[in-house]
Amino acid sequence: MKLVHDWLGPVELPDSARRIVSLAPNATETLFALGLGERVVGRSAFCYRPAATLALPVVSSYTRVRWELLRGLEPDLVLVSTGVQRGLLEELRQGGVPVFPVPLPQSPYGILENTVLLGELLGVGEVASRLCARLAEQYAQLAGILPPLRVYLEFDLGGPVTVGRGSYVGEALRHLGLVNVFAGHPQSYFTPDLEAVPALRPDLVIYEPKPHRSRAEERAAALLGTRGWGYPLVVTGGDELAHYGPLFFDYLAQLERRLERLDL
Template sequence: METKRVYNPLLDERILLPLRISKIVSLDPGATETIFMLGLGHLVKATDAFSYRPPEAKALPKIGSYTHVNYEMLDQISPDVILTSYGAQKNLVKKLIEEGYAVYPLPVPYSLNSILDNVILISNVLNAQHLAMNLQRKLVSIISQYTCFLRKSVKVYVEFDLGGPITIGYPTHVTHALHILGVRNVFDNYYDAYFEPDYDVLRRSDPDIVIYEPKRLTENEKVRFIDSIKKRNLDFLLDKKIVFSSGDFLAHLGPSFITLGLPWLASVLS
């Protein structure tokens, strides 16, 4: 079997892989979506439980999550490469490598540029460089359409339900998207990516628009969020424009954040 070595910037090593990749296990939703958008979804044999974009990925066997994997299934598939992220999956990556699997971890995107960079990294593993250039051209074109799209001084507060209220700081793809559109995240001077909001700072920031992303959007969830605003003594937010996104929409770190998330943000912030 012909092989190749592909450099991985996170491991700072050249990963030994088959020259032609025919069996992929993807444990990262963004990577799974990228492979399908490259037109190579038929190579994916199993994914993590959270890879449901596109619909074809949802139908694939689910082999694990961010922190564990079914080794019996993994042995049966005998993948050429396992794609992961390197945030919450760092320990899983180490264990998979110790077990002798070829693992290619990807950086967790913190900007739209990072999403584009991961397209390059994935395509390099899969010998899909020309396909990636076409996809990147499409994504860059969309970003260009929305650069300074709003051109107005709007302050935005973003909140996710991640088992409790979590907001975003400077190094996130959502903050970068807001900046590209021409508006500002009220916590964009914070060094951390995700954290519990400081309500005193939020009051002083006085955002114009609130974006809330629940785990799953329902009418009951909208009511629950309004109630939580009152319970947290943030009633002033009720006078602002409040926008609800569907679950795992803005939090998603794949290319569809650019194709769908960026246009959605432009529409609700206009």
């Protein structure tokens, strides 16, 4: 298949790759959602959705690849993401690996675009279109479903990170009816000035821990307590809003239900 990539220019890849190594969690999840799980022969350490991926060999961290293992798998396509994986992309290209970077979405609709893109790339465009139609309907049902509460969102990425303009997460919060207190900030993802947060008058805090953390709600409440914050708190299951595979829309619906239970 020949196509033009915004970063790479003209790209030619196998018409229907059969041995795929996916080093981006969003891409891995999408492949399984499209019914292509049997083609995936390797993953990154951060690809754990769905559970079937855990049986696959771990070819990389998020930014470093195990070259001997990768070559031994003889992939005809390697998938990465953009952004943090940009350096890995260049390393793979220089190593002569057939690699394709799946774009970082700027809105939840970008998740649907990526799904269609992978579907067309791998010869299952009709399946991708049907999946996206269902996800788009699910997303549409969430439009304006919550009151315009002012929200401070924080990801634990080894330190606090939040979102500003141009983030698919910020757009999703707006779609629900919420108001991101940093919506006007000119960076999509950034380390916030925590001392400035109270002046922005948030009505609640949404906190996303790292995945698989025990006592996540208790730990998050304790963290806010050290800052002297008494805001209502919603804690996600970890790596939900920061994850932009098809399950993002399920996680968004779960967030809406958690917020409704607060009865604010």
